[in-house]
Amino acid sequence: MASQSTTAYEIRFSALKNGFHYYDYALDQAFFMQFPESLITQAFINVRLCLERKTREMVLDFRLSGSIQGVCDRCLTELDHPVEGDARLLVKIEDEPIENTDQIWYVSTTAWSFQLTEYLYESASLLLPLRFVCRADQQLACDERLSSWMSHATNSIAHTPEVVEQTDPRWEKLKQLKIN
Numbered sequence: 342m343a344s345q346s347t348t349a350y351e352i353r354f355s356a357l358k359n360g361f362h363y364y365d366y367a368l369d370q371a372f373f374m375q376f377p378e379s380l381i382t383q384a385f386i387n388v389r390l391c392l393e394r395k396t397r398e399m400v401l402d403f404r405l406s407g408s409i410q411g412v413c414d415r416c417l418t419e420l421d422h423p424v425e426g427d428a429r430l431l432v433k434i435e436d437e438p439i440e441n442t443d444q445i446w447y448v449s450t451t452a453w454s455f456q457l458t459e460y461l462y463e464s465a466s467l468l469l470p471l472r473f474v475c476r477a478d479q480q481l482a483c484d485e486r487l488s489s490w491m492s493h494a495t496n497s498i499a500h501t502p503e504v505v506e507q508t509d510p511r512w513e514k515l516k517q518l519k520i521n
């Protein structure tokens with residue numbers, strides 16, 4: 342699968358002329374499966390990258406849009422949560438690169454490429470909603486499913502036979518008397 346290839350998210354900047362360059366990525370299930378700790382499992386997110394190559398630095402502007410699948414917290418229906426976001430990364434080309442920050446990376450003048458896999462994963466993870474709930478126009482159906490779940494749960498509690506395993510101490514005493 343293309344998205345699992347190690348070179349798929351590699352920017353070979355040494356070959357890039359100064360100016361703008363465009364890239365498109367698709368982050369799908371296979372992409373997120375590379376990260377076992379990922380809270381996103383099912384998703385389809387398109388990424389448009391506009392990279393401006395300058396002599397000593399690159400400005401990378403990302404536009405992410407798509408959807409992440411989750412389960413409604415209220416009615417447990419599977420739903421697609423639309424997501425959208427922007428990210429900007431500055432990559433500086435230095436003789437002696439220092440430690441990267443979240444927004445600024447440093448690459449050596451002798452390097453010829455860098456990897457975006459982790460960065461794309463982290464940018465997509467930031468789009469994950471705190472909780473999944475049905476959309477406002479789906480609220481009625483959500484309420485109905487929720488109340489059907491609730492009544493189902495209440496019924497099954499009501500129909501659970503009580504475990505009658507009580508021993509009446511008086512019976513125990515009577516039994517003792519009979520034996521004696």
Ligand SMILES: [Zn+2]
Pocket residue numbers: 413414415416417418474475483484
């Ligand atoms: Zn719902």
